[in-house]
Amino acid sequence: MKLFKSLALLVCMSTLPGLAGAASDPAASYPDKPxxxxxxxxxxxxxxxxxxxxxxxxxxxxxxxxxxxxxxxxxxxxxxxxxxxxxxxxxxxxxxxxxxxxxxxxxxxxxxxxxxxxxxxxxxxxxVPNVLIISPKLQAKSVKDVINLAKQKPGKLNYGSSSIGGTPHLSSEMFKSMTGTFITHIPYRGSAPALADLMGGQIDLMFDNLPAALPHIKSGRIKALAVTTAQRSPSAPDLPTMIEAGVPGFESQxxxxxxxxxxxxxxxxxxxxxxxxxxxxxxxxxxxxxxxxxxxxxxxxxxxxxxxxxxxxxxxxxxxxxxxxxx
Missing domain, CATH: 3.40.190.150 (Bordetella uptake gene, domain 1)
Structure with missing residues (x-):
């Protein structure tokens, strides 16, 4: 008799919308902790x-x-x-x-x-766009200036990256391949130390995601030359795209x-x-x-x-x- 009553109670509970939903939907109470x-x-x-x-x-x-x-x-x-x-x-x-x-x-x-x-x-x-940024010590005012410097001194310019294999690193390699330049790669463990060395002049240039670079661009501690997306960024509308700056077909984000x-x-x-x-x-x-x-x-x-x-x-x-x- 007790067994039948227990079964009947379960049946009744399963017909209640709130209880049935809570039992079948793991998202109903999510999240209930950090x-x-x-x-x-x-x-x-x-x-x-x-x-x-x-x-x-x-x-x-x-x-x-x-x-x-x-x-x-x-x-x-x-x-x-x-x-x-x-x-x-x-x-x-x-x-x-x-x-x-x-x-x-x-x-x-x-x-x-x-x-x-x-x-x-x-x-x-x-x-986010990547952005080509240069040290304040580098004598360049445009993407074409960077290309000319790199061609005049093959291997003398160097570029940093936030890590091996990130879009900033691969954007740099794509830049080299599309412009016929050789620029030495110096990888870092994270964007912040690479940016610090760029500001200090220990490296000449780098591509980086715009959110990490933007505060330093606005402060004038580094100079931005172009963004890597097909259209200009609303966050930096005065910056040309790499395509506008003279590298046809260059696009990454x-x-x-x-x-x-x-x-x-x-x-x-x-x-x-x-x-x-x-x-x-x-x-x-x-x-x-x-x-x-x-x-x-x-x-x-x-x-x-x-x-x-x-x-x-x-x-x-x-x-x-x-x-x-x-x-």
Whole structure:
């Protein structure tokens, strides 16, 4: 008799909309505790800037802290692998970029880590131009001046990059290949130390994501010559594109996204996607991104997958042409 009563009670509970929904929808109460957001690069770079901005807005929108944790190293692979090993419950997210999602898999031939299989895409948060910037000590006023200097002194000029394999690095190699110049590469561990050496004159030039470089451009500590996107950036409308500056066909950009460990419930992925798209549609967030050199992107999970496929094809060509390898 007690068994029948228990079964009847369960049946009655399952017919209550609220209880049934809570039992079947893991996103109904998400998040009910703090969420960790891994940034796989050091503080101060564009990935960190955009990651902190969206984490702050998600904290406000969803009522729980989204806490940024910088886990840098191995061109971003350490942080990405840390995220992939985490429980697929929605309480660990990671900020992805072209390097970690579409370039590293092409460069690290001996790696068993495939980020596109080990992580579930959620949404592309923002796109940013790369920008060609030079030391105040370099006697150049334009992109053509840089090309002429590089051709006059092959190998004497050097360029920095925030890491091996990032879009700034590959943009530099694309610049060399398209202009027939030889410029020595000096890789750094993160954008901030590279920018510090650029300002000090220890390196001559570099491409970097605009959000990281923009404060130093505005202060006059470094000089910007051109952005790498097909159109001028609203954040720096006076800067020409590389195409306008005399390098036909030159185009590249960075982008920043959110992902979760593979196997995270689709309902949670969709809930985060929906909330981020709402945030990106607000004038306040658009203005904030514009102030730091980015533009809101958004879109569906399927849109994100298509972007990764297209980017892998783009950078595979550059890597093959420049014969870029890493150990």
């Amino acid at each position: 969420v960790r957001v891994i940034v796989p690069f050091p503080p101060g770079g564009a990935t960190d800037i955009v990651g902190r901005e969206i984490a702050d807005r998600l904290s406000r929108a969803l009522g729980q802290p989204f806490v940024v944790e910088n886990r840098s190293g191995a061109s971003g692979n350490i942080g990405m692998e840390a995220a992939a090993r985490s429980a697929p419950d929605g309480y660990t997210l990671v900020v992805g970029a072209p390097q970690t999602l579409t370039i590293n898999p092409l460069l690290f031939k001996n790696s068993n880590f495939d980020p596109q299989k080990r992580l579930d895409p959620i949404v592309v948060v923002a796109t 960075g982008w920043f996204s959110l992902l979760a460990p593979a196997g995270t419930p689709p309902a949670i992925l969709q809930k985060i996607n929906t909330e981020v798209n709402k945030i990106l549609a607000t004038d306040t967030f658009k203005q904030r991104l514009d102030n730091v050199g980015g533009q809101a992107k958004g879109g569906s999970i399927a849109d994100f997958r298509q972007l990764m496929d297209a980017e892998m094809q783009r950078w595979a060509k550059v890597i093959k042409f420049a014969n870029i390898t890493v150990e």
